[in-house]
Amino acid sequence: MDFDFTDEQIQLRDAVQRWADKGYDFERRRRIVAAGGFDADVWRELTDLGLTGLTVPEAHGGLGLGPVEAMVVMEALGHGLVMEPLAQTLLAAAVLQRHADAALQADWLPRLAAGDRMVLAHTERRGRHRLDHCTTTATADGAGWRLAGTKHVVPAGDRADAWLVPARLDGALALFCVERGAPGAAATGYATQDGSRAADLVLDGAPARLVSRDGDTALAWAVDVGIALACAQAVGVMDRTLALTLEYLNTRKQFGVPIGSFQALRHRAADMKMELELARSMSYYATLKLGEPAPLRRQALARAKVQLGRSMRFVGQQAVQLHGxxxxTDEYVVSHCFKTLTQLELTFGDTLHHLGEVAARMTDEAGVAA
Known part of the structure; x- marks a missing residue:
C-alpha cells in the first residue's frame, strides 16, 4: 500500500502552509485573540483559497476533494495555530452529503463553498462526551419542526450562519438544521482557553429543517469526521511545538554551550519526536478508516483519539518544561501551542472517554491467544 501523498496533495499542503506562515503570523493571531477569537478577513482568505469548499462536490461549487485532502489542510492549519472553524465547515459538508436530502444539499452545500458557516451544536451539560445524552426536543409544526433546548460549547457558535442540532423526536434522536436569525434561536459567545470562540445556543421553539431521522447514525458520523480533523490539526500543532522546542534548545546557552548539547535534554526531545510520529500515524489511520462500516470506524477513531490525547499531553508538557x-508566558508562541493541544485533547471526547470506548468495543479476538 502506498502511503505517500500525491503531487496535488503536497501542493495543497504547501499552499496552505505558505498562507499560514505569511498571512497568519503570531502577532496577527494575538490581535485576533484580543479582538474576540474570530476574524472575518481570515475567513474570507480561507474562502478565497477554496478551503471552505474543499470537500463540497463540484456540482455544488466546491473542489470535490476527499478526507485525505481535508487531513492535509487541517495539519497545515494546525501548524499555523489557525483558530477559525474550518473543521466545522468540513464536518458540516460531510454530514449534509451523507444524510441530508437533495433539497437541503442544494441549498446549503453551495453556501458552505461560498463561505457560510455551519457548526455542530451537540454538547449538553452533564453529557460527559456521550452522544446519546440529549434533552433538546423537537416537535412537529405543520410541515416543519420546532426545537427547544440548550447546547453548550458550540465552536464559534455566535459566528455561525446555521447549526446542526441533535434533538429528541418521538423519543429517538434526530438531526436538524437551524439557521441563524431564526426566531427563538440565540447564541451567546465567549472566548475559550486557546483564544478561539465558543457559544451557548438557546433554542426556544426555533424553527428547524430535518437533516436525518436517524440522528444516532448521523451524529456518530459527524463526530467521527470531527475526530479525524481534530487529530490532523493536533499533529500540525505538535509539529510546530517540537520545532520551536528544538530551536530553543539549540540557541539557549548554559555554561557556554547550547542546552541542546546536554544528553538528558536530547533524550527528552527524541521522546517528543517519537510521540509526534505515533500521533501522525494514528491521524492517518483515523482518516483512512472513515470509509469503513460504522462499528469498525467508531473503534478506529476512538483508538486514534486515545493515542493523540496521550501524545498531545506529552509533547505539550515536555515543551513547557524544556522552555522553563x-x-x-502569553508573549511566547509555545504557551499558545500548549493551550491549543489541551483544548484539542478535550474536543469530541477526552482520552479517558475514548479509552473506555476502545475497551467497550474489544472482542475475544483482541485478547492473547491461549
Missing amino acids: GIGV
Whole structure:
C-alpha cells in the first residue's frame, strides 16, 4: 500500500502552509485573540483559497476533494495555530452529503463553498462526551419542526450562519438544521482557553429543517469526521511545538554551550519526536478508516483519539518544561501551542472517554491467544 501523498496533495499542503506562515503570523493571531477569537478577513482568505469548499462536490461549487485532502489542510492549519472553524465547515459538508436530502444539499452545500458557516451544536451539560445524552426536543409544526433546548460549547457558535442540532423526536434522536436569525434561536459567545470562540445556543421553539431521522447514525458520523480533523490539526500543532522546542534548545546557552548539547535534554526531545510520529500515524489511520462500516470506524477513531490525547499531553508538557518559565508566558508562541493541544485533547471526547470506548468495543479476538 502506498502511503505517500500525491503531487496535488503536497501542493495543497504547501499552499496552505505558505498562507499560514505569511498571512497568519503570531502577532496577527494575538490581535485576533484580543479582538474576540474570530476574524472575518481570515475567513474570507480561507474562502478565497477554496478551503471552505474543499470537500463540497463540484456540482455544488466546491473542489470535490476527499478526507485525505481535508487531513492535509487541517495539519497545515494546525501548524499555523489557525483558530477559525474550518473543521466545522468540513464536518458540516460531510454530514449534509451523507444524510441530508437533495433539497437541503442544494441549498446549503453551495453556501458552505461560498463561505457560510455551519457548526455542530451537540454538547449538553452533564453529557460527559456521550452522544446519546440529549434533552433538546423537537416537535412537529405543520410541515416543519420546532426545537427547544440548550447546547453548550458550540465552536464559534455566535459566528455561525446555521447549526446542526441533535434533538429528541418521538423519543429517538434526530438531526436538524437551524439557521441563524431564526426566531427563538440565540447564541451567546465567549472566548475559550486557546483564544478561539465558543457559544451557548438557546433554542426556544426555533424553527428547524430535518437533516436525518436517524440522528444516532448521523451524529456518530459527524463526530467521527470531527475526530479525524481534530487529530490532523493536533499533529500540525505538535509539529510546530517540537520545532520551536528544538530551536530553543539549540540557541539557549548554559555554561557556554547550547542546552541542546546536554544528553538528558536530547533524550527528552527524541521522546517528543517519537510521540509526534505515533500521533501522525494514528491521524492517518483515523482518516483512512472513515470509509469503513460504522462499528469498525467508531473503534478506529476512538483508538486514534486515545493515542493523540496521550501524545498531545506529552509533547505539550515536555515543551513547557524544556522552555522553563518562558514556556507559559502569553508573549511566547509555545504557551499558545500548549493551550491549543489541551483544548484539542478535550474536543469530541477526552482520552479517558475514548479509552473506555476502545475497551467497550474489544472482542475475544483482541485478547492473547491461549
